[in-house]
Amino acid sequence: MDKFKTLVITIILVFLAFIAAWFSLFNKFKIFPPKASSNPTSNIQITETQQNVSLKVVFPDDNVNYIKEFKAENNETAYSILTEALEIRKIPYETKKYDFGVFVKSIKGLESTAQKSWIYFVNGESGAVAADQYRLQAGDKVEWKYIPPSGE
Template sequence: MKQWLFRFGSFLVAIALLVGCGNEDSGTTAPSSNQPSENQVTQEEQAEETVLITISKDDGAEYLHEKEIPIEEGDILMDIMEENFYVETEQNGEFITSIERLSAKEGEKKGWIYTVNGEMPNVGATEYELKPGDKVVFDFQAWE
């Protein structure tokens, strides 16, 4: 009987040690609900260092492409477009005639219009300096 009690007691002690070790704090603390974790901060910082470029046609009736693109301070919109999309230009590279091979047919009064954060900039894409978080839309639409 004593031997059985000894084994049973040893078994309980072993279980208690395993349970205690399993709950032991490994030196890290869980983030509080009102403090962002490192991953959240990294994702927010990354989102702030990107722009979202949407390619559409007919005043947004059809979306052709959308891409989130990392940028650096001072990046110019036309450079980012040429690096990430198939773009054709005329007038010394200042006027976009085709994006992703979509262009006006001969005699068709359509062209590429762009907005940034819902507003039409006062400068062309060759002069527009992007800011992190910008939402750029290039829309192929009738201009008459």
């Protein structure tokens, strides 16, 4: 009987050690609550408007043609909200797919050329990747402008 008890206790201890090692290696569950932040703004709740992304399409001479807010979805890109907005308003556009991503060739007859192109900005910064590769976050403000490629 003592051998059986010892065997059961050993199996239980090995099992518990295995579980403890598993959690420490993969850290899937936090046993302790998170430490309080010294940054007082870290506890601010995101409001409903911050859970949206906004789109603004600016035509030459700063004539804003279209402004729209979208619910921030997991796979929204600067390109996907542009095409959705243009299709809603039935504004014609052309794109071309390249290895690096999609390029906007024209919107409402205004074609991208060496002198002027459709360039997107997110939160005031020009996109560093193709618009269909830029994943949006809640609160992002997307602007599409028909401007010289240098951004002037």
